[in-house]
Amino acid sequence: PLAVLSPSSRRPLGAAAFPPVPSSVITSCISEPVFVGSAFDPAEEKLYFFFSEVGKEYSFVDKLKIARVAQVCKDDVGGQRTLQKRWTSFAKSPLLCQLPKQLPFNVLQDSFTLQPPGGADTGDTRFYGVFTSQWSVGSESAVCVFQLRDVRSVFAGSYRTFDMRSQQWSQLQEKHSDLGKCGLENATDAVLVEVKKSFLTSDSVKPVGGVPVVVSTGHRYSRVVAMTTQAANGKEYTVLFLLTESGFLHKVVLLDQGPRVVEEVQVFTQPQPVKTIVLSSSKGVVYVGTSEGVTAVPVENCPSYRTCTRCVLARDPFCGWDNSRKVCSSLGSSPTNMAQDLENGNVGKECPRQTEAEPVSVETFLNKAVRLQCSKLSNLATWTWTSPGFSSLPEEIFLQSADGSLSFLASSDTLGTYRCVSEEGEYREVVARYTVRQKAPPRSMRPPPTTAVQRKTGVNPPEDTRAEEPTFTAEPPRDPEENPTREPASVSEDETIPYEEETGSEPPAHDYRLPAGTDFAVTDETLDPGARKDPNQTLKEKSYHSELVVVSLLLAVCVCLMMVGLYRWRQRKPGLKPSPLVSPRESGEAKGSLESVPSLSLEDSPSELKVLE
Template structure:
């Protein structure tokens, strides 16, 4: 079996492949379409005319604003409702830049615009924004005020500055950056052709610094995804900047062509370059591979190497956040997406491990076994690790070693050695992720909001299985946020306001983080949802708020057992009932659709309420569908009571009781003589109420033409034969011209028309 086919089979089988059983289908418990979200669940949209591409989002809780960058515009929207109280700044590229862009062969209506790519808070009153500027990158400071009530939002075009090394030239290229203090760290292409990719530091008082130029060992056609600042210790000199990107792997095997690897790179914040070598270049740059793979037998893993997005979830310890990363596959054989979680301890361990080494073009990449100079390359000059006050004080051998060995040999493996959540063979790909840590009654849970390339958002909660070291993902919701199915290009989350904000090429969307009432109106339905945002309060499924003293509050995300939580529910055991009638020989449909798509429906039948229940068996006459059971050619023995059950998470609950009454064909046609107790469904002489209705169904009212034919047959004459029709009146071959038809009708021989007294009229 080929390796590609083996990886494909492993991906389809998933994490349970080693155990010989396929994983359960990742079906959302609740799936809501765009119209329902818009009408019932608070979905709000915002879009500008003649604009697009809402990629840069900045959430500002203090000002209560959502700042957004789009084509030729900067936006300031209210966090409570993005469709209200909007403020706009029109920021187009100058006419001469657009003309120059057009002369270079670019589309003046699609590419020669100013697409805002970078948006950061600069200080308490200003933002820093950068755009493509019609292939002439430009940056500017935006005054946004200090408080929410200040209606200030303006840009000073006189303070615009060169955006090279900060924003990409091409609007199709992505850029990643972070503003720390007054310094901007960005990963971007710094040339018009998009070939010179660099990690660049600008602004601030220190001189600009970048990666080694045109050296594939440092960066090889990278696509930057995200940048974060993470403190290393209590000493600010140990702080590091981490870059997440994907690139063409230099350590790929020969003959496999271009292979994309996910990377994490680090630099020291206080790096100022070397003294004699690597002048104004990073001396502390290192990178390692990010692995997100499904372990398989015989060491054959299914890798997700296309890094799409990264979210840094802050914990109580600012030095150890959790890293959530979204991946997709680069294979042309199969398609899939995954979410992997990494700890800073594992990331730091990889950078403290051996360096990757290759002595010649035909040698394999191996672990470097020689002497590593002191101080170790990648260490920051600080009091923690020595007496070096600056990177300019590093010995030459340290600088040279760092230049030739930027790659680490050991990769960074995910927590649990496997993806937290993956989807294969689905019609979408993960694009963005935002994570919210939610406090529930039985602990803290991480809720993942995953954007896709078809305009939908997946809501996933990570629940411990046997212990907190082994997590189980639960797909709670699939929400169609954008009607046009445009890919989600940005996600921002407000825990304070319980809102999610998404951007696409077409519009901006706002959606609440929870829809507790949509899970159902019973305690068991709320409990089985296992949504940490929701709890049963005794009467409804509502938002769970910690530290509230409510007697009937019920929530158990980890187990979700209604037998324990809902034993006091007064409505437990009550089942809605419905009466259904079926005509013998016709069809009858027993409809029952549970709210949860993860529930398995079970049908039972009993002739009378006193008889034992038995499961409805499927055969040629009894067909099971997604919405119920279809009885084909109903028989008298089908009459009785049908009970629809929903089984989910080991709990079975009745949903609906249907009573089916079967009506005989003679009885339905109204032909049963009164007083026949064996055929009539009622006392002798009593006319069944539905007989007239069924008589109309089987014998619909006669039209004018039907009445004519009925009269002719009653007089022993056949009805007139219909003429052939082969086109519109007066134009087809089967229809006479209007004048000829009128003349034949009114002036023809009476013998042809027949005697007047014989006319049915």
């Protein structure tokens, strides 16, 4: 940007590159400059540059920074002999951005040029600048607005001259009409010598209204863009988009009562240096560029205001409440049927039929922490919680968080109703209502009773048949005198077959029938009709072990008979001696007893087999 001080290039001024400028020219005109922007005045064919530099006109121990605006004529080609290859129309002036009786904001961070509507006077062009102070210890910044006609007036006024012998700036006693003018390429050497040492204006360019339009003590703004829009009442409003160093984009509308932050958008999660910010009014988008990429932020987000109250209280000049569609939308869709009040935010007039928030029931156990949420209508609103119990309970048991939520411990005294009231200006609205009740304690679940088979054997039935087993319930013991002929409890006759009828003998030890004197019985109340088994299936399961015992006994009898027959056959065989384990006396007795038993040999019963009964 320092190359703008050199007229040696014939390229159009703007964003194009320029050849380097001799250091002597830079030293004589400006000192340690930091350029932030430029603008073009088509009416006077002048270029304006905005920058900050170290002011040499003041004698301070420390380097005093000054915000400046400089001008150069577009057709300036330099002088013939004096100021050859140097600007003859260069002049600079301080930009004053200061609150009354306060130190000025003397460091210019960014500038933006807002052109007037088509057909208007170019003198209405406005320059918006973001300023900070070199003496500030916190995040302070300000926005000042300058008008082009005021800049023209300052450059057409009086100037200061630099005395080479005293090295000081002094006021010119008379006004020179050639200073700050264009077309001096054919001027005399005397005129150009005066121009060479008198390029600093005596007056400063003051902002519109004399004071900054925005002053922030909590945010340090680094970039600014501006646009105008027409509200529902037909009035034009200026909207500023200010970027903070922490990565937030503030949308500020300039009202008659002062500036108002309408919306805050977090552009970056982590702070990072912003290279540029560009506003596209036709597309309604603000582009923020960094070294990592470009982010597009829309200038309006009307659907985020879901109620008429929030839409009107936002005071967003781009948005209004559509009464026909019951939505908050852009004014471009239906500007004549929109509820909007930017200056006062009169919700009672614009939204007459607003309903309170629906009550929410909260059930909790005693001695449990309860947290009730509450959302504000905007960041400018304040929260207030109300409850009938606040008058009789100490304040220490209630805790209100920074997000507006209310926390307390549930007890018999803290149960009841709670309301969250949002207040903004003179408007109050109940945004949340809660009724805190005690939750009933959970019912105790009885374990499922075990079956008689489980009690007797300790074995659980298979997984697929457990749900189908009948449930047994315990009955209290009865007096024997009350029912002397009570029979042992057993499973119903349809489900079991007595073992005596099958084998004619005593029941084995593995019989699954309930023993006499048991206190467990199957009742109709505990049986699940849908889970009863087929009687044939139950009979088969009940008699399985009995059949196994009967088969085992029959097999043992057969083995015994075969042993006896084998013994008889060995005794009748010739030459076979009695067993030495039997005495002669016992042998004779055994022989006499065996003679009464029919022989089982094939020789004694040649034709048929006799069966002993």
